[in-house]
Amino acid sequence: MLHLVLFLIFGAICVAGAVNLLVQRHPINSALSLIVVMGSLAVEYLLLGAEFVAAVQVIIYAGAIMVLFVFVIMLLNAGKEELTSGSRIALLLGIPGMLVSSVLVAWVLLAHSGTGAVPVGALPGPPKIIGWLLFHDFLLPFEVTSVLILIAIMGAVVLASPPESVQQSKKEG
């Protein structure tokens, strides 16, 4: 019972944070709302019995990625966003679109969960089991993902490094 109440409360906080993320005009407020979303998602995972995923969610998303977001916003000193005609059209089309798609998703989920919901704690939660699954049963997908991330890192380095002409002029100058 307490689980369900907490789950609903944090679900509401999560949705409220997500809506606030879109409504806020200042990028730093949006980033902070996203942190709230990440944090309440972590609590939801914890309530579902996935304590490892919850901790990793906080460490990686709320703690590392969002710090980088905030860092970039601070570094660029981004100001308030302005409403353009493009963003007004997006607003007009986006809200009905979002409502339709969320109703669709809810309908699909409700229609196809006839076999009964998975009870809390039925899925692997403790770090030992997750580690075993990751490095034993799903070793190949895990390694392929790591190669993918490596390629992404190299791509970022290539994109971020200045073009060769600039580098040469730096060396000469």
Added chain:
Amino acid sequence: MVSVESFVIASIIKTAIALFVLLTAVAYSVWLERKVVGHIQNRWGPTRVGPFGLLQPLADGMKFFFKEDITPPHVYKLLYLAAPVIAVTFALTSISVIPIGNWITVAGVRTPLQITDVNIALLIILGITSMGVYGVALAGWSSNSKYSLLGGLRASAQMISYEVSLGLSLIGVLILSGSFSLREIVDAQGGTFWGFIPRWNIFQGQIFAFFIYLMAAFAETNRIPFDLPEAETELVAGYHTEYSSMKFAMFFMAEYANMITVACLASLLFLGGWHGPLFGPPWLQSILPVFWFVLRVFCFLFVYIWIRGTLPRFRYDQLMAFGWKFLLPLAITNLVITGLIVALKS
């Protein structure tokens, strides 16, 4: 089986005691720092208030309360007020999973000397400390002043960089003990090699990991030689330039609470936690583990202050180069070698 009521009462009492002890420890580590740095610099440190200046922290606290609380007109108010609260909240929260001793029985209730024993304690501490950076970063940004902004930027860049090495240095310990629970990690360090060398993780080949942890922890807590976020020679006071009175004191408390957390973690993970020689009557035997643990934390804090009194500050490019080009490769090497040794042994 413990009943719900006794569990709740025990938890409340433990939380109150832990908070009281932590806040007192924070106050007296400031006193310790002023005393030790004073003696290093051939001065006396605080001597006027109480014997050996022992009441100085109380006097300082009173002073903070009665100072004028200024909110500059150019700040971004909501975040400016929230930042010190965020900093001090996360700094105090991490104590909740730190064990300070074995199980004890008080009034028929058997309870661990720890607010709560969870099986992912170490991950929780890492999560909380990684959230703590928001206090500093937001303080820097919301103050709307160039010195604060530079301090906040430096703090977030530095913490992201050194968090990687910090996390990697802990994985060696996790491989050796096979658990995230701090209590199980300490239990795995009981006993001795050949009867006299204690089986602390630092003697089980994690000595490099310990030094990586030490350096990364200094950077995480913004202490000299890594205190660039508040470098007073260039940034006035860094991220807390615009803060006064109790709001400044909150940042101060957060910094020292983080120091104590780091010291506790070092004792638990590398230095054998509360293991030590037990002797004397039963009541002494139940208190001695706590004493050994506190002694380790004290020694670690002393080293912290000693280094503060000894080393100059890094330049910013040196800080980044040291973190990414030296500490990170060293941490990865340590991790690979530890993993290989454990795999070959089993």
